[in-house]
Each structure stands twice: as C-alpha cells, then as structure tokens.
Amino acid sequence: MLSVQNLSKSFGGVQATRDVSIDFPDGSLTAIIGPNGAGKTTFFNLISGAIRPDAGKVVFAGQDIVGRSSLEVVRLGMARAFQVAALFPSLTVKDAVTAAVTSHQRKSWTLLQRFPLEGTQHRTDEILELLGLSSKANTLSRNLSHGDQKLLDIGLALAMDPKVLLLDEPTAGMGPDERWRMIGKVQHLWEVKKMTVLFIEHDMDIVFKIAQAIHVLKYGAVLAQGTADEIRRNQDVIDAYLGTDHHLAHAAGQE
Amino acid sequence: MKSGVLRDLAVGAVLVALLLVLPILFPKPALRDFLIYVMAYGLLAMSLNLLVGLTGLVSFGHAAFFASGAYMFGLLMQSGTVGIPVAMLATVGGTAVLALVIGAICVRLKEIYFSFITLAFQMFIHSIILTWVSLTGGDQGLRGGIPRPPFLGIDLNDAMTLYVFCVVVFILCIAIMRQVWRSPFGFTLRMIRDNPTRANFLGADVVRVKLGIFVLAGSMASVGGVLLALFVSGAYPEFGFWTTSGEAIFMIMLGGSQLFIGPVIGAVLLRLLDHFVTIYTDHHGLVLGAVILVIVLGLRQGVADYIVDWLERRRETRAAAASVASEKGAA
Numbered sequence: 326m327l328s329v330q331n332l333s334k335s336f337g338g339v340q341a342t343r344d345v346s347i348d349f350p351d352g353s354l355t356a357i358i359g360p361n362g363a364g365k366t367t368f369f370n371l372i373s374g375a376i377r378p379d380a381g382k383v384v385f386a387g388q389d390i391v392g393r394s395s396l397e398v399v400r401l402g403m404a405r406a407f408q409v410a411a412l413f414p415s416l417t418v419k420d421a422v423t424a425a426v427t428s429h430q431r432k433s434w435t436l437l438q439r440f441p442l443e444g445t446q447h448r449t450d451e452i453l454e455l456l457g458l459s460s461k462a463n464t465l466s467r468n469l470s471h472g473d474q475k476l477l478d479i480g481l482a483l484a485m486d487p488k489v490l491l492l493d494e495p496t497a498g499m500g501p502d503e504r505w506r507m508i509g510k511v512q513h514l515w516e517v518k519k520m521t522v523l524f525i526e527h528d529m530d531i532v533f534k535i536a537q538a539i540h541v542l543k544y545g546a547v548l549a550q551g552t553a554d555e556i557r558r559n560q561d562v563i564d565a566y567l568g569t570d571h572h573l574a575h576a577a578g579q580e
Numbered sequence: 581m582k583s584g585v586l587r588d589l590a591v592g593a594v595l596v597a598l599l600l601v602l603p604i605l606f607p608k609p610a611l612r613d614f615l616i617y618v619m620a621y622g623l624l625a626m627s628l629n630l631l632v633g634l635t636g637l638v639s640f641g642h643a644a645f646f647a648s649g650a651y652m653f654g655l656l657m658q659s660g661t662v663g664i665p666v667a668m669l670a671t672v673g674g675t676a677v678l679a680l681v682i683g684a685i686c687v688r689l690k691e692i693y694f695s696f697i698t699l700a701f702q703m704f705i706h707s708i709i710l711t712w713v714s715l716t717g718g719d720q721g722l723r724g725g726i727p728r729p730p731f732l733g734i735d736l737n738d739a740m741t742l743y744v745f746c747v748v749v750f751i752l753c754i755a756i757m758r759q760v761w762r763s764p765f766g767f768t769l770r771m772i773r774d775n776p777t778r779a780n781f782l783g784a785d786v787v788r789v790k791l792g793i794f795v796l797a798g799s800m801a802s803v804g805g806v807l808l809a810l811f812v813s814g815a816y817p818e819f820g821f822w823t824t825s826g827e828a829i830f831m832i833m834l835g836g837s838q839l840f841i842g843p844v845i846g847a848v849l850l851r852l853l854d855h856f857v858t859i860y861t862d863h864h865g866l867v868l869g870a871v872i873l874v875i876v877l878g879l880r881q882g883v884a885d886y887i888v889d890w891l892e893r894r895r896e897t898r899a900a901a902a903s904v905a906s907e908k909g910a911a
C-alpha cells in the first residue's frame with residue numbers, strides 16, 4: 326500500500342501542498358482532481374522523489390521513502406508519466422521502450438553485447454501491444470501524434486513493471502473522443518496489470534465514470550475525498566467548482 | 581543483432597584494407613604522414629563524439645586527455661624502464677584515472693557549465709605542462725625524442741611498420757567505440773542525451789553513466805595522443821591547448837555527430853582543407869572559417885549526417901511513390 330501522511334511543501338510563499346494525508350490501497354484506481362495550480366503535479370513530485378517535502382511521510386513498500394532519490398523510488402516500483410509527455414525524441418518508439426526495459430533489468434551498463442538484448446524483446450512487444458503502438462514501433466518518438474506521445478510516455482513507465490503508476494493528466498490536450506479512448510486504455514491497463522494507479526484528470530465525466538476513489542485538491546489541501554457519488558453530492562466541491570468548472574457543475578446538476 | 585556485428589566486421593575489414601593498400605599504391609611518405617595525422621586526430625574527434633553526439637555532453641577540454649596520452653607515453657618511454665605495449669597500457673590506465681578525477685567534478689554540472697569546467701581543467705593541465713619545465717620541457721615540448729625499442733619483433737623505427745602499427749591500433753579503438761555505440765550502454769547514453777530527467781525516472785543512474793563515458797572517451801583520446809607522440813617523436817603543449825579541442829569540435833561539425841564514423845570524415849576533410857588552403861593562401865584561418873560557416877549555415881549539420889539524411893529522405897519518397905503506384909495498380 327501507498328500511504329501519504331501529513332505531507333506539506335511550500336515554494337517561497339506558495340503552499341503547494343498542505344497537510345495532505347491519503348491512503349491508496351493496493352490495486353486501487355484513484356483520481357486526483359482540482360483546479361489548475363491546486364498542487365496536483367507537486368503532489369506527484371513529492372511522492373515520486375522528484376522534490377523533497379518540508380514535512381510528512383510517504384510510506385511505500387513498507388518504508389518511509391521521504392529523502393530517497395527518484396532513482397531509488399523507481400527501483401522500489403513506482404513509475405510515472407508526465408503532464409507534458411517526457412520522451413526521447415530521436416529514438417524510435419521501439420528503441421525507447423527497449424532501452425527502458427533494459428534499464429529496468431539493470432542492464433543499462435552492458436557493453437559487451439549489442440542492443441537490443443534478447444531478453445528485452447518480449448517485454449517491449451507486450452507493452453507496445455498493450456498500448457496499441459505496435460504499428461508505430463519504427464516511428465521516431467518526435468514524429469508521433471500528440472496522443473501517441475502520451476501513450477508512449479505511459480509505455481516507458483510500464484517498462485519499469487511498476488506496482489504503483491502515477492499518470493499526470495493522461496488526457497491533457499486531447500479532444501473528447503480521443504480522451505475516452507485514452508482513458509479506456511488506462512482502465513484496461515489497470516485491469517490487466519493489477520497495479521495501483523493514481524491519475525490526475527480534469528474531465529469530471531471521466532473521473533466519475535472510472536475512478537474508485539476521488540481526492541479533490543484545492544490550494545494544496547484535500548477539499549474532499551470519497552467515491553464518485555460522495556463527491557458529486559459534496560457541498561464544498563459544488564461550491565468550489567460551481568461557476569469555475571463547467572463539467573463538475575454539469576455533472577453535479579445531473580443528480 | 582548478429583547481422584549488425586557481421587556488417588561492422590565487414591566495414592572494418594574494408595577500412596583496414598583501404599588504409600593498408602593506399603600507401604602501397606601511392607608510396608609517397610606524405611600520404612602516410614597525412615593518414616597517421618588523420619588517425620591520431622580522428623581518435624581524438626571520435627572519442628569526443630562519444631560525449632557530444634552520443635551523450636549530449638559538449639566538452640571543450642577533451643584535448644587534455646590527448647595531451648595526457650602523449651606526455652605520459654613519452655615520459656614512460658624516455659624513462660627506459662618499459663616497452664611500448666606496457667607504456668601504452670599504463671598511459672591509457674593513467675589517463676583513465678585522470679579522467680575519473682576530472683569527470684567526477686564535471687559531470688555533475690549541466691550544459692554550458694559542464695563545457696566551461698572542462699575548458700577550465702584543460703587550461704589547468706596545459707599550464708602544468710608549461711610550468712613544470714624539468715619534467716615536460718615547458719613550451720619547448722618533450723625533447724630528446726621518444727625511443728622506439730623493438731618489441732615482439734616489431735620495430736617501429738621503420739616508417740612502414742610504424743604506419744601499420746598505427747592502423748592496427750586505430751582500428752582496434754574504432755572497434756571498441758563502435759561496440760559502445762551499438763551496446764545497451766550506448767542506448768542509455770542516447771536516453772541521457774535526449775532527456776536526462778526522464779532517463780533518471782526510468783532507472784538510469786545519470787551521473788554515474790555520464791562519468792563512465794567520460795572516462796572511456798578520455799582513455800580513447802589518450803590513444804590518439806600516443807600515436808601522435810610516437811609519430812612526431814615528441815610531445816608539445818599545443819596537444820593540450822584549447823585550440824586542439826576546438827579542432828576536434830570542428831571535425832565533428834564538419835563530418836557529423838550522428839553517423840558513427842562522421843568525426844573521422846571530418847578529420848579527413850579538415851586535414852585536406854588545411855593542406856590545400858595553406859598551399860594557396862596565407863589567410864588560412866579565414867578560408868577555414870568560411871568553409872565551416874557554409875557547412876553550418878548551408879547544411880545545418882555535418883557532411884556525413886547530411887548525406888545520410890538525404891539518402892533517407894530519398895528512400896522515403898521512393899517508398900511513398902511506390903505505394904501510390906501499387907495502389908493505383910490495384911484500383
């Protein structure tokens with residue numbers, strides 16, 4: 326289980342994370358929502374070791390991982406995809422995933438053999454298949470469409486064979502149809518891989534449809550948490566969002 | 581994978597054959613000398629490109645290891661205690677240690693800061709060479725010649741033997757670098773070049789990997805220095821001056837950084853340019869600068885990279901044309 330306790334972080338005067346405590350049970354699919362600047366990405370940065378919290382604990386794999394480097398956190402089994410797809414522009418889709426798989430197998434220092442190593446091919450094909458990227462295996466990462474770039478970013482994270490997967494706005498910058506296709510893939514992944522998945526998402530329809538648990542952040546603090554139904558009825562959430570987020574207002578009004 | 585190795589071996593064999601046949605076909609010493617220069621500086625540029633083209637680390641101070649190779653080897657040989665093979669191995673090992681120490685400090689810095697600190701270390705080493713006159717001969721260079729005692733029945737005092745020896749060493753180093761280029765480690769380097777933050781989040785130990793390639797590239801550069809010292813029978817502070825690093829960067833820019841053999845092509849081009857330009861004009865730097873400007877602004881990449889891209893584009897248009905044609909045929 327991944328458990329966050331009393332996590333806080335300030336940047337100068339900005340309190341990006343305020344006393345956040347959340348438990349993420351093994352195998353759960355959890356959405357983190359909140360307006361822009363609410364501190365969602367910062368929350369991911371804190372638990373993945375990218376930045377160090379001012380206070381609080383992150384308990385993962387039975388230990389407090391605060392102070393561990395992002396490298397150590399990855400090796401413990403937590404991988405992430407980024408709000409803006411973080412890729413290797415000059416590598417083909419296949420080479421990029423293969424390199425990530427190689428790294429996961431702790432073979433990034435192998436000098437006396439040629440790339441790709443035989444033991445990586447199967448994993449790479451599996452990941453490309455799972456994400457529907459097989460037909461683009463030989464495309465350079467920089468030539469992929471926006472949607473495929475977001476998929477490849479997730480594919481790289483999957484190469485780490487993670488127990489916990491953090492997805493920062495997997496549907497960012499996509500049109501309505503593409504969003505649903507993307508989120509369908511995320512849900513499929515989660516079902517197949519039985520991972521703990523945390524995702525940040527703006528589209529309330531999507532969140533209410535697939536998330537088991539929802540945590541609403543505002544000004545860095547947890548405003549509300551619960552199931553889709555609980556969040557829909559939560560007065561704080563409705564107050565906070567009404568007039569600011571059309572989707573939630575709309576979704577809440579449907580009740 | 582297997583076929584890749586076979587192809588590399590075939591290309592290597594052709595290269596060796598070419599290098600051995602050329603001086604037999606044209607037995608002028610000038611050609612041999614030219615090729616030895618190309619090989620020595622080629623190793624400097626090729627090894628620098630492991631940093632620049634493969635890892636995205638633009639070192640301005642790579643010639644420090646070229647000089648370290650020349651001086652360590654020269655001093656060891658002048659001491660008269662060891663033979664050429666041992667001196668070469670000790671030189672490469674010694675330079676590796678030097679690169680480890682310098683690299684441990686440099687690779688933590690990013691981008692322009694990395695470039696500047698490598699430049700600073702090079703200036704530091706250059707000034708040590710200049711000031712420690714009793715050891716290095718200062719600005720006069722390592723004088724008195726470098727002895728070449730025969731080993732295993734090989735006598736490098738014979739010009740042709742020396743040439744063949746240089747070819748063998750050169751090709752060996754190229755083979756090692758080719759293996760690095762195509763190995764899983766080489767792809768870790770590409771990940772770091774393209775996106776170090778992401779590489780870190782995928783379990784690559786970025787700082788240590790960078791240090792690893794820094795040491796390897798430095799060691800390879802020292803072999804270039806050894807060849808040059810053997811050939812000119814001396815070592816000079818210019819080997820470690822910033823202009824020498826600059827020349828290596830020119831070679832990479834001329835030839836190309838993405839095709840493995842690009843920097844050697846650059847070395848050939850730069851040496852040829854040097855040669856002919858000095859024959860026809862005294863304004864040698866001016867012409868050289870102009871040529872480089874034309875290549876950088878005109879092609880926007882090295883010559884070899886440009887040709888590879890051009891072939892790629894042509895193949896793609898042909899493939900597209902063929903598929904259009906076959907669709908029409910089907911319809």
Ligand SMILES: Nc1ncnc2c1ncn2[C@@H]1O[C@H](COP(=O)(O)OP(=O)(O)O)[C@@H](O)[C@H]1O
Pocket residue numbers: 336339340341359360361362363364365366367368
């Ligand atoms: N590295 C940083 N340095 C300074 N301020 C930051 C940094 N990262 C985030 N912030 C600030 O923290 C707040 C939360 O940002 P972020 O976590 O990116 O929000 P979200 O992802 O919810 O849109 C914002 O006010 C942002 O400007």
Ligand SMILES: [Mg+2]
Pocket residue numbers: 365366367408
């Ligand atoms: Mg964000």
